[in-house]
Amino acid sequence: MTRDDGGTAALTTIVMLPLLLVVLVGVLELGALRAVAYRAGAAADLATIVAVGDQDQIELAHSGKLRLAADAADVARDYFARNLSATAPALAASATAIAASADIASFPTTPSFDPRTGARYDRPTVRLIASVPVKTPGFAALLMPAITTVTIRSTSSPR
Amino acid sequence: MKKRTALLLSLILVLSSISANAREPLEDEWLIPAPPVPDPVAFVVPSGLYYVTDTYVADVVATSDATTIYSTTTVHESTGTYARVIDSVDTGASSAFDGMAFNGRGALTNGQALAGTYYENFVLTAGGYVPVSIVFFQDDSETKRRQAVSSLGAAAKPTASPAAVVTTTSPVPVVTTTRPRDAIAPPSIMPQASIQPAPRTVRTGISLSPDGPTLASAEVLRGRLVQFWPRVFIDNVDVPIRSWRLLSAQPDHISASTGSTQPLAAQWIRMPVPGVSWSLRFEVYSEVSPTERLEAEISVMLRSPALVD
Numbered sequence: 001m002t003r004d005d006g007g008t009a010a011l012t013t014i015v016m017l018p019l020l021l022v023v024l025v026g027v028l029e030l031g032a033l034r035a036v037a038y039r040a041g042a043a044a045d046l047a048t049i050v051a052v053g054d055q056d057q058i059e060l061a062h063s064g065k066l067r068l069a070a071d072a073a074d075v076a077r078d079y080f081a082r083n084l085s086a087t088a089p090a091l092a093a094s095a096t097a098i099a100a101s102a103d104i105a106s107f108p109t110t111p112s113f114d115p116r117t118g119a120r121y122d123r124p125t126v127r128l129i130a131s132v133p134v135k136t137p138g139f140a141a142l143l144m145p146a147i148t149t150v151t152i153r154s155t156s157s158p159r
Numbered sequence: 160m161k162k163r164t165a166l167l168l169s170l171i172l173v174l175s176s177i178s179a180n181a182r183e184p185l186e187d188e189w190l191i192p193a194p195p196v197p198d199p200v201a202f203v204v205p206s207g208l209y210y211v212t213d214t215y216v217a218d219v220v221a222t223s224d225a226t227t228i229y230s231t232t233t234v235h236e237s238t239g240t241y242a243r244v245i246d247s248v249d250t251g252a253s254s255a256f257d258g259m260a261f262n263g264r265g266a267l268t269n270g271q272a273l274a275g276t277y278y279e280n281f282v283l284t285a286g287g288y289v290p291v292s293i294v295f296f297q298d299d300s301e302t303k304r305r306q307a308v309s310s311l312g313a314a315a316k317p318t319a320s321p322a323a324v325v326t327t328t329s330p331v332p333v334v335t336t337t338r339p340r341d342a343i344a345p346p347s348i349m350p351q352a353s354i355q356p357a358p359r360t361v362r363t364g365i366s367l368s369p370d371g372p373t374l375a376s377a378e379v380l381r382g383r384l385v386q387f388w389p390r391v392f393i394d395n396v397d398v399p400i401r402s403w404r405l406l407s408a409q410p411d412h413i414s415a416s417t418g419s420t421q422p423l424a425a426q427w428i429r430m431p432v433p434g435v436s437w438s439l440r441f442e443v444y445s446e447v448s449p450t451e452r453l454e455a456e457i458s459v460m461l462r463s464p465a466l467v468d
Contacts, residue, residue, distance in 0.1 A: 045466055052464035053380060061368040064377035066462060125467065158380060158462040 022142060029138030036090045037150040040132045043083030048156035051076035051106070051126040066158055068108040068124045076104050076126050084132075092133035092147040102130035123157040205288055207243040208281065209359070210447045212394045214238055215294050218262060225303045229265060229273050231296040237396045241288060241447070246277040250299055260295035267301050274299040283399075283446060362392040363443055365457035369422075370397075376458035381430060384412075386422040389455050391445040399446040406440040406454075427461050436460045 051072045059067040069075070081099035088095050103116065107125045114120075114127055132150045140146035213233040221228045248254045251271035257264055265273045275297040281288040364373025366388045373392075379385050389403040404417045414424035423439070431437060436458050443453045 049464045049466070053383075055380060060377070061366070061371040064367065064374040066378040066380065121467075155467040156464055157467055158378075159465045 025138045025142060029136055032090070032138070033134055033136055033148055033150070036087055036134045037132070037152065039087045040084060040130075040134075040150060041152045041154065043087070044080055044128045044130060044152050044154035045156070046083050047076045047078075047080035048126045048128050048154045050079045052124070052156045052158055056108075066124060068106050068126065070108075072106040072108070072126055073104045076106075076128055077102060080104075080128060080130070090135055092135050098130060098132055102128055104128045119155070121155075121157060123159065125155060125157040127153075127155045129153045204449060205243055205281065208241050208288065208447075209243065210237070210393050210396065210398055211240045211242050211280070212237050212396055215262070215296070218265060218297055220265075227268075227301050227303075229267075229275075229297045229299040231275075231298070239282070240291070241281040241283065242278045243281070244276055245279045245293070248272070248274060248277070250274040256293055256295075260293045262294055264295045265297055267299070268303075269301075273297045359393050360395070361448075361451075361453065362395070363453045363455035364390050364392070365439065365441065365455050366390055373455075374457055376436070376460065378460045378462055379427060381427055381461055381463040384424050384426045386424050387439060387441075387457065388422040389441045389443045391443055391447075391453060391455075393445070393447055401444045401446045401449050403444070403455075404442040406442055407438060409437040409439070409459075427459075430463060431461055 052068070054069045054072050054075045056067045056069045059065065077099050080102060081095045084091070084095035084098060091098065105114070105116070105127050107114070107121050107127070110122050110124060112121050112125070116129070117127070119127075130152055132152060133147050134150055136144070136146060136148045139148065212235065214236050216232045216234050219230050219232050221230070246254045246256050250267065250273065252274075253272070254264075254277060256277045257272070260277060264275070267273065275295055278294050278296065279290050280292045280294065282291050283289075362373075366373050367377060367386065369388055371388075373390055377385075389400055391398050391400060400419060402417065402419050403423070405413065405423060408416070409427075410425035411428040412426040415421070423441075425439070427437075437460075438456055438458045441455045443455050444451070445453065
């Protein structure tokens with residue numbers, strides 16, 4: 001290496017270092033966001049599964065058919081809040097507030113159609129759609145939004 | 160020497176012989192049969208007993224022209240009691256149960272006792288069937304000749320009147336015709352066929368609650384403990400179960416394979432092949448006919464909560 005080559009390398013490093021840091025921070029934040037979204041989706045899945053397990057026992061004794069309990073949507077909302085609380089530090093709102101604003105619908109009779117998604121359900125179904133605000137400080141450092149909203153969806157039925 | 164040796168060998172052979180271990184074909188026939196095990200629940204059921212589905216209301220005497228009919232009205236309801244026929248009597252015949260029926264036994268206009276049937280009523284207690292009362296179902300008629308051509312106008316319409324209330328013990332008052340008659344003639348008695356209990360219709364089923372409807376099939380969630388109640392209906396009236404036994408055994412966990420008043424609690428853990436349903440089959444004995452074997456069955460479709468794509 002000559003004296004001139006060494007100056008070129010230092011200059012290149014100084015120029016490229018910010019770009020490398022931007023890419024590094026972006027990748028890390030994107031990974032963290034994906035992990036939080038995955039955990040929120042799992043919380044929604046478990047909530048709808050629990051709600052589907054909440055069956056109307058009187059109707060079962062009367063007709064032998066599984067039909068969702070009248071409070072299935074409330075059960076799903078309650079368990080969604082409970083499950084989300086494990087991810088609370090990464091969320092930009094409280095788990096209870098997120099669950100309260102979630103669009104949760106139960107379809108106790110079949111066949112039924114979901115007016116929001118247009119899906120047809122042939123079994124008693126609980127559907128959950130929620131917007132989960134996630135803190136993204138890494139994006140904020142890069143002059144991007146400090147909060148990123150992730151939309152999750154979950155649907156369960158007895159099969 | 161040879162004789163001694165042969166004798167010694169024979170002696171050794173005889174002494175060292177053992178009985179063969181072959182099976183004796185007639186061995187089983189010599190076994191003394193075990194004494195029969197008595198029924199753990201010694202329940203004496205009077206012969207001819209049946210579950211009451213039509214209850215006595217009142218004695219009725221109806222008059223049409225010259226014929227007077229003595230009958231009994233009933234109402235189709237079950238009071239949870241049982242009954243049996245203890246005597247059927249013809250007109251004028253005496254019975255050992257005369258004077259014992261709470262509604263008494265009426266008489267024709269000539270004083271002869273009415274034909275009919277005596278029933279003895281029972282209630283089922285923990286100690287067995289206890290007789291509580293005797294009732295007489297009158298079933299008779301008589302015809303009288305007209306004394307003269309009536310000048311009173313149109314013929315009288317048939318009339319009927321309940322003659323006694325359920326709790327009365329007095330003889331049934333008789334309503335006779337008010338039309339004039341040509342001559343008094345001995346009544347011609349037309350004994351009716353004695354009252355026979357109607358054929359029973361027995362129906363069995365399984366319900367998911369003690370008083371719920373019986374179901375041919377039921378959807379069951381995996382892992383959920385579900386109670387199955389064997390039921391017996393006689394003439395569409397729910398009768399108590401004496402015992403049940405599970406004939407099929409698909410559930411992973413069951414509370415018991417036999418029972419009486421308690422239901423079967425069953426739980427499935429393993430899922431069947433998609434599209435396949437299981438069935439629970441019971442052998443049932445009712446309190447009304449403890450010796451009659453009945454079967455009840457329900458189809459079970461096992462389901463599990465799952466995510467939908």
